[in-house]
Amino acid sequence: MAGTEPEVVVDLCTVPLVALNVTVRKKLGLYLNPKHTVAADWMEVAEEMGFSYLEIENYKTLTDPTRTVLVEWAARSSDASVGRLLSILEKKERRDIVEDLRSLIDEDVRKYCENLKKKSEPPVQVPEVDSCVPRTLERTGLTVDDDPEGAPELFDAFICYCQSDFEFVLQMIQQLEQTEYKLKLCVFDRNVLPGSCVWTITSELIERRCKRMVVVISDEYLDSDACDFQTKFALSLCPGARSKRLIPVIYKPMSKPFPSILRFLTVCDYTRPFTQGWFWIRLAKALSLP
Template identity: 80%
Template sequence: MECIDSHLMSVPLVALNVTVRNKLGLYLNPKNTVASDWAAVAEAVGYSYLEIKNFERSKSPTKTVLDDWQARSTDATVGKLLSILTEKERKDIVEDLRPLIDEDVRKYFESLKKKAEPPVQVHEVDSCLPRPAPERIGITLEDDPEGAPELFDAFICYCQSDFDFVHEMIQQLEQTDHKLKLCVFDRDVLPGSCVWTITSELIEKRCKRMVVVISDEYLDSDACDFQTKFALSLCPGARNKRLIPVVYKPMKKPFPSILRFLTVCDYTRPCTQTWFWKRLAKALALP
């Protein structure tokens, strides 16, 4: 269970809505001599005996603890809460509420995406004219505004300093017998559109998978951080193998924690370079 929840360690507790919090209360509020209750969770996150006794007077101690925890600590994350429930042998709660939690996390990242988009200024509004669906507007070189949108096998998430490796990736995966179609933002996307909007649409609707080129520079890129978290929100637990991390050079900084639960394609080891491209191509070609 721990590896499944690793990507949630960076998702703040505020992502959980009222419905999930109320359901947590239904499980944890009643005093239970057999199973751990809200007090055990409060103790695990660092509350003292006196604080816990004070929480008892609340209508829903569980909700009060969660609200107070998220207000006072940056450690208050969805992943941390699930980890505590698992450690306290309340896997029944985790299993029952996981679908609702995954949906809340998806909506949370969706709201982040919308907040990042600039407001649209429309000078003329004509409600009589039908607007084309967003996915059919020409946003890539091969898009036909009147036809089907251009589709790709994978979106490549990278920062500019790693573009030489991305260029090699193009040669190895597109210009060989693998014949894969990659979405490389600098090459395939037409200029003039909102970066966040276009990126989100490409990842969610146009590309089957996303290759994440990991490097020290990647860790400092706001764009790469957004793309990775957005893609993770579309596939909680990586159940459909949507993200494929690739490391092509040694790193000085720690590997990103939100990707540690995924199998990595490592180009840094000479002994594995022989089958590196074949292995990556096979993963991208899966249905």
């Protein structure tokens, strides 16, 4: 028919896993979380994704291991895509999942591609210039598990860190989320959807979505503009640390002076061998406070 644009075929291997919304992820959990005797479950899928035996054993204690596996896979692997996930399910002979969820997945991919296209287009007009603190965004659609039809996703703590300290952040996830503490951490590279203003998103998350903020202190942290903004913004919400909102953490020796704006806060120090046994317990208890 004249005037009809040809349908664009999307290579699903180029679509990141964040394109899948909370509905699809929940349905994947309904299929994969129960242990099957004849069909592949989440453990076989996780093994194919490259997770180790010990990691899979730890995930067994979780109520929704499929969700955690998807999040961790997206955070650690450049191969984590919608297409790769479908190929793994096919390889593990879970065609039933692929067939049942394919229409929902295709719809998520379509919306993701449309949003990317909109964000790449120039604005119709220059937005109003405002020197005040950025206005609050809509409270849904910021994080991977935000439910478009429900309440915004909330967290126990926002993790302020530099990319060079990400290995320790992964250790923090394992110790605080995947153990009996069952805490929920907001890790920017893992939880936040791409495409929006970094400063506005972090302000929204720190002020409205997270009860506390853990600041991973290192020499690299002192040179980070993003960490500086996040720390100062969080401090502005609790002058004098009256609400115990900020928790500084040191995990390796520093050559530079400790940041002066945090000098009045009690530090959780991982560098002292004789207190390492209490480190995660203290941090977990502090984050569990109401």
